[in-house]
Amino acid sequence: MKIGKVEVKPSILSIAVFVVFTVLLLIASINSPEVRSQLIWLIPCLFMLLVIPIALNYMSRSQYADIAPQYEAEAKTVRVRLINENMIGKPVRIEGIVERVHFQILNRPQYLVADRSGTISVKMFTSPDEVVKVNDVVEVIGQVIRRYVVVGDPVINCVSIRKLNKKGSDVR
Amino acid sequence: MSMSDKNILPHVQKSSPWILLLELAVPILAFGGVLLSMLFSGTEYPIDIRFFASGCVLGSFILAFLAWIRPRKDIVALTTPVYSLLFFIVPSDFAVNLFLELLYAVSLTILLIRLKFRFGTAAESVIYREKSLEGPLKAYCDTICMQVPDLNPEVSHYAAVVFCRFAGGDFREAAEAAMLAKANLVSVSPAQLLATAFDIVREQALLLEESTGQPEQFIEFSASDAALLAKPLPQENQLNERFEQSLDNALLVLYAVAWNNSVPDRSHLLGVQGFALRLLTP
Numbered sequence: 358m359k360i361g362k363v364e365v366k367p368s369i370l371s372i373a374v375f376v377v378f379t380v381l382l383l384i385a386s387i388n389s390p391e392v393r394s395q396l397i398w399l400i401p402c403l404f405m406l407l408v409i410p411i412a413l414n415y416m417s418r419s420q421y422a423d424i425a426p427q428y429e430a431e432a433k434t435v436r437v438r439l440i441n442e443n444m445i446g447k448p449v450r451i452e453g454i455v456e457r458v459h460f461q462i463l464n465r466p467q468y469l470v471a472d473r474s475g476t477i478s479v480k481m482f483t484s485p486d487e488v489v490k491v492n493d494v495v496e497v498i499g500q501v502i503r504r505y506v507v508v509g510d511p512v513i514n515c516v517s518i519r520k521l522n523k524k525g526s527d528v529r
Numbered sequence: 530m531s532m533s534d535k536n537i538l539p540h541v542q543k544s545s546p547w548i549l550l551l552e553l554a555v556p557i558l559a560f561g562g563v564l565l566s567m568l569f570s571g572t573e574y575p576i577d578i579r580f581f582a583s584g585c586v587l588g589s590f591i592l593a594f595l596a597w598i599r600p601r602k603d604i605v606a607l608t609t610p611v612y613s614l615l616f617f618i619v620p621s622d623f624a625v626n627l628f629l630e631l632l633y634a635v636s637l638t639i640l641l642i643r644l645k646f647r648f649g650t651a652a653e654s655v656i657y658r659e660k661s662l663e664g665p666l667k668a669y670c671d672t673i674c675m676q677v678p679d680l681n682p683e684v685s686h687y688a689a690v691v692f693c694r695f696a697g698g699d700f701r702e703a704a705e706a707a708m709l710a711k712a713n714l715v716s717v718s719p720a721q722l723l724a725t726a727f728d729i730v731r732e733q734a735l736l737l738e739e740s741t742g743q744p745e746q747f748i749e750f751s752a753s754d755a756a757l758l759a760k761p762l763p764q765e766n767q768l769n770e771r772f773e774q775s776l777d778n779a780l781l782v783l784y785a786v787a788w789n790n791s792v793p794d795r796s797h798l799l800g801v802q803g804f805a806l807r808l809l810t811p
Binding site: 433436 | 602693696697700738800801
């Protein structure tokens, strides 16, 4: 779904929640006249379950789209091994192969990206522009942050991740 | 630890007595509060049990601190102060009684035992680790110390600046400091090793600053320098490895030289030793 220039991708989980509550409401309204009398506000509430995640996704994706050019201009291309806790807050660009993908269905994907020099976690707090799978060669642009905000090892807060037309052997 | 290290660095024992004291304080405060509550509950002038429950609250904060200083964080122990405040301080519908206080004291003790057995000892904490160099890095610094003794402090300071700037991702500043350092290298022995190290870092820092890829020709250490390098020189045909290992070796040479000869910079060098250790791993 596209709103303006931003492609909105609600998570599977939000859609599943909406579907479950729709079914529950349907069953309840068939069985109970009391529920039927409340449908005037129950149906808008039900749609809010879908509208709110879509609105949040739109806001985060449009914000990411705004800051991506700035990061692209400022980020330095580094090898994974060079990323360390003293670089917290610095914009970086890495190229590597995706070894693991987590939480894609929550729209909060986490990737483990490896290059010849090492591996690093890449966290994204919105849905990516394109679906990234294991063994894809990608370019990641983002900021070095700590895994748990103030503690933990350095990870990349991903602003943009895109697939490259390269073979895994080119980056490993 | 060398003699010079002993004079400069605070000596931290592996099992710090104050940590043991804090660990003991958790059950003592929690169960002490329970005991006092029991003693005063039977008296003619009973005191509000919340007053004695402050032992549990204090114990929770100490437990959270003990969890915080460990390398692996226990989120359960870290959040105990929040629960203690909710149970004993914040006014709520449920009554604070002796049973709740006793259950809380038992829970705190179980969490403390869990913390000790599952999340390492506090002696391995960040605080401890930052007081001295870790094994392999210390061994390499000692090797360099024997081979490159009594270096010009100014050059050593520049080595520290270059390393710290590079670790922080300030590549242009690192390249500039490396250039300045070379100007002071005239009368240093072995000048060639250090000059090459500064040259490698300067070249690669500029490449990183410009986000330029690996060039076909780049500065490398010669075979005669191999004995002083932390990592062995790769084969001639391993171009990528040669390029990357040159930088690792150059940075580690600068770190070791700075550590051994620029004592005022050691606190900064300890702050970036995690990066140095990362470079040292194969």
